[in-house]
Amino acid sequence: MGEFGIGQPVRRKEDTRLLTGRGxxxxxxxxxGQLYAAFVRSPHASAKINGIDTTTALAMEGVVAIYTGRDLVAAGLGPLIVSDADYSDRSGRPMSKPLRQVMPVERTRFVGEVLAMTVARTHAQARDAAEVVAIDFEPLDAIVATAGALAAGVPQVWPEFDSNLVVHWEYGDRDDVERRLMQAYKVVKVDLVNNRLVASPMEPRTVAAEFDAATGVLTVYKPSQGGRRIQQTLARQVFKLDPAKVRVVSHDTGGGFGNRSKTYPETVMVAFAAKSSGRPVKWSGDRSETFLSDYHGRDQINVARMGFDAGGRIVALSIETILNVGAYLSEIGVRIPMDGGGRILPGLYHVPDFYYSVKPVFTNTICTDTYRGAGRPEANYIMERLVDAGAAALDLPREDIRRRNFITPDQMPYKTHRGFTLDSGDFAGTMQMALDAADWKGFEMRRKESWRRGKRRGIGLGSFLEGAGYFPMEGMRMRCEENGDVILFAGTYSHGQGHATVYAQLVNEFLGVDFHKVQLVDGDTATSPEVSIGTFGSRSSMVGGMGVKRAAEAIIAKGRKIAAQLLQTDADMIVFEAGEFRSQASSVSLADVAAASYDPGKIPEGMTPGLDETVVFKNDVENFPNGAHVCELEIDPETGVIEILNYIAVDDCGVVLNPFIVHGQIHGGVVQGVGQALSENVVYDASGQLLTASYMDYGMPRASDMPMMTALFNAVPAKTNELDVKGAGEAGCCGPPPAIASAVADALSCYGISHIDMPLTPERVWRAIRASEVGKAT
Known part of the structure; x- marks a missing residue:
């Protein structure tokens, strides 16, 4: 409605507070009266624990307590939650599900694993005590390599199982796909690495907890992506409490990226210490602890083949993936290829026959779990590299082979192999917008200019399909105050998405309430609706936004009855428009109705006072954002340095609720995708020591790595919800890996190079050029 309604580029109301240091x-x-905690972490990737001696540490000044795994066992704490997945292979063999104690007692399985916690009066005293806790280790051989985890004779992370294989999950008929591939006119094959990444929220993981003995309520303060799941884990899984006795509070959180939605051992331990000591306890992690013990992302190796007919159309697809899940099953990690990437495969393309094999494996590394996109960037990268390989094998332009195979609008609704429905999209049109914005046709002139300067210029294309609206159910509470303000109590949680702004725009649109008079309350299980899932999987615009709409409808429905009494007419005669309830003769504002609603004498008999409505929005479908990104870059063949010259991102995220905010989400996602493509990579040595444990070693993208980028929309309204929206938060990181890999291959085609694995560091590019036959001759 007006300058603050749906579709308006309203500036975020959160930013002034955050940018002026008031976060x-x-x-x-x-x-x-809080105490401070520090953690003793394993220096070994694999070792038996023969004993832990805390005598010296306990005698140090200020030390209040030291806890080990044995203390938790004695206290009867439950284990950490492991994946709720229940996969089995085709012979019926179930997946391996080892128990995960909060702190291990007998054996440690990765460097950085928490083995003891010190609690002291100051932070420094707690850390000093942690340094002198003596642990008697018996080091064991470790396995860290994803590709080698299933080799004969390698160490077993869990000796009680017969292999490091968690399960062999398969979709489709392998024999049938093999026959189709054998009969195909052309078959291409790619071997790909999706490199392991570290999430980097602004604030390292921090936990504060207090226990009120009088009420029995345990309150935990921590960054999150919505506290209900963490509350349920702490209450039901670990402490065996009524969830109403566990409160989780999240204030400002500088980015979630999937990483913040989990319950970590440190959270449990700080809560346990507060409950045991009777005093509040706080732990503030540092950035090295983030690298060591926050769940990592990606880490897959893939072998993929695609068959084409003589007309360049796909006839069959086979993908075999090995996923490194780390030393334990995390909450979601094992599901990422199957239910994350697997639900959008084979992507934007019509593929008649498809076989998919996934082998998750244990290694002596920190767990992997959801990281922005959670499987979809990995799946799109596989598909786009295959399609590029097909274009080369068939001597077709890269854009042409895509047009021949895109699912078309007249094929929609389109049922995918995994049973999902693509309801809308214009994949060819979105790609064409990107090509036009990038001046794709004029590229060869620019390539020649670079060649004259001794540089190698390339241009690449990455089309992608996303999946959003996961867990399509969410509660929302809306309360109209007596002064006309509106307060929203949400279970979705804003950790950078601008919910306070977008939800206020929706309230302005639906109720006509002044944008500035809408307040969002989130991040607290004491106030959020009981049915609350949280913010992840690009779901908030659809389920949260629709929750706002449903709550507004409930407010209007109740308000019409009150307005009818105020206007002395029937409720059926009342219409609501632009913030006013109107009858044929007169009208009353929503603010006046809200004020009257709190006066029992002004509302219908038997009605509960107040305009305060809680709804649960339910929808049984997801939606599928999509896009096409074009990257143009230049490579110095003498150094291997890549410079991105131009980046175009065209996204279809349905109706755009706030272009300003969505542009920001696209920009942020693109930078994360660029980081994966060019520089980010977690590296362990053969013994399991983390070599990339700081920003001195880990290649976070910098501002200098990015040009000014262009973000455009090809908005095809979704048919899965009344707001016509599709998710936007994770789409940005799906396009850069394939677009940049494609551009690098294009730039280096003169050397006979068709692919280099990510990250495309200067060293890797330089070595590839030197190893090529053409490179040797130049």
Whole structure:
């Protein structure tokens, strides 16, 4: 409605507070009389624990307590939750599900694993005590390599199982696909690595907890992506409490990326210490602990083949993936290829026959779990590299082979192999917008100019399909105050997405309430609706936004009855428009109705006072954002340095609720995708020591790595919800890996190079050029 309604580029109302130092992050939380915690972490990737001696540490000044795994066993704490997945192979063999103790007692399985916690009066005292806790280790051989985890004779992370294989999951008829591939006119094959990544929220993981003995309520302050799942894990899984007795509070959170939605051992331990000691306890992790013990992302190796007929149309697809899940099954990690990437495969393309094999494997590394996109960037990267390989094998332009195989609008609704429905999209049109914006046709002139300067210029294309709206159910509470303000109590949680702004725009649109008079309350299980899932999987615009719409409808429905009493007419005669309830003769504002609603004498008999409605929005379908990105870059063949010259991102995220905010989400996602493509990579040595444990070693993208990018929309309204929206938060990181890999291959085609694995560091590019036959001759 007007300048603040749906589709308007309203500036975020959160930013002034955050940019002027008035944010409240978890480390800003200080509780009266709090103690401080520090953790003793394993220096070994694999070792038996013969004993832990805390005598010296306990005698140090200020030390209040030291806890080990044995203390948790004695206290009867439950284990950490492991994946709720229940996959089995085709012979019926179930997946291996080892128990995960909060802190191990007998054996440690990765460097950085928590083995003890010290609690002291100051942070420094707790850390000093942690340094002198003595652990008697018996080191064991470790396995860290994804590709080698299933080799004969390698160490077993869990000796009680017969292999490091978690399960062999398969979809489709392998024999049938093999026959189709054998009969195909051309078959291409790619071997790909999706490199392991570290999420980098602004604030390292921090936890503060307090226990009120009088009420029995345990309150935990931590960054999250919505506290209900963490509340349920702590209450039901670990402490065996009524969930109403566990409160999770999240203030400002500088990015979630999937990483913040999990319950970590440190969270449990700080809560346990607060409950045991009777005093508040706080732990503030540092960036090295983030690298060591926050769940990592990606880490797959893939062998993929695609068959084409003589007309360049896909006839069959086979993908075999090995996923490194780390030392334990995390909450979601094992499901990422099957239910994350697997639900959008084979992507944007019509593929008659498809076989998919996934082998998750244990290694002596920190767990992998959801990281922005959670399987979809990996799946799109596989598909786009295959299609590029097909274009080369068939001597077709890269854009042409895509047009021949895209699912078309007249094929929609389109049922995918995995049973999902693509309801809308214009994949060819979106790609063409990107090509036009990038001046794809004029590229060869620019390539020649670069060649004259001794540089190698390339242009690449990455089309992609996303999946959004996961867990399509969410609660929302809306309350109209007596002064006309509206307060939203949400279970979705904003950790950078601008919910306070977008939800206020929706309230303005649906109720006509002044944008500035709408307040969002989130991040607290004490106030969020009981049915609350949280923010991840690009779901908030659809399920949260629709929750706002449904709550507004409930407010209007109740308000019409009150307005009818105020206007002395029948409720059926009342219409609501632009913030007013109108009858034929007169009208009354929503603010006046809200004020009257709190006066029992002004509302219908038997009606509960107040305009305060809680709804649960339910939808049984997801939606599928999509896009096409074009990257143009230049390579110095003498150094291997890549410079991105131009980047075009065209996205279809349905109706855009706030272009300003969605542009920001696309920009942020693209930078993360560029980081994966060019520089980010977690590296362990053969013994399991983390070699990339700081920003001195880990290649976070910098501002200098990015040009000014262009973000455009080809908005095809979704048919799965009344707002016509599709998710946007994770689409940005799906396009850069294939677009950049394609551009690098294009630039280096003069050397006979068709692919280099990510990250495309200067060293890797330089070595590839030197190893090529053409490179040797130049």
């Amino acid at each position: 409240t992050f978890t480390d800003d939380v200080n509780l009266e």
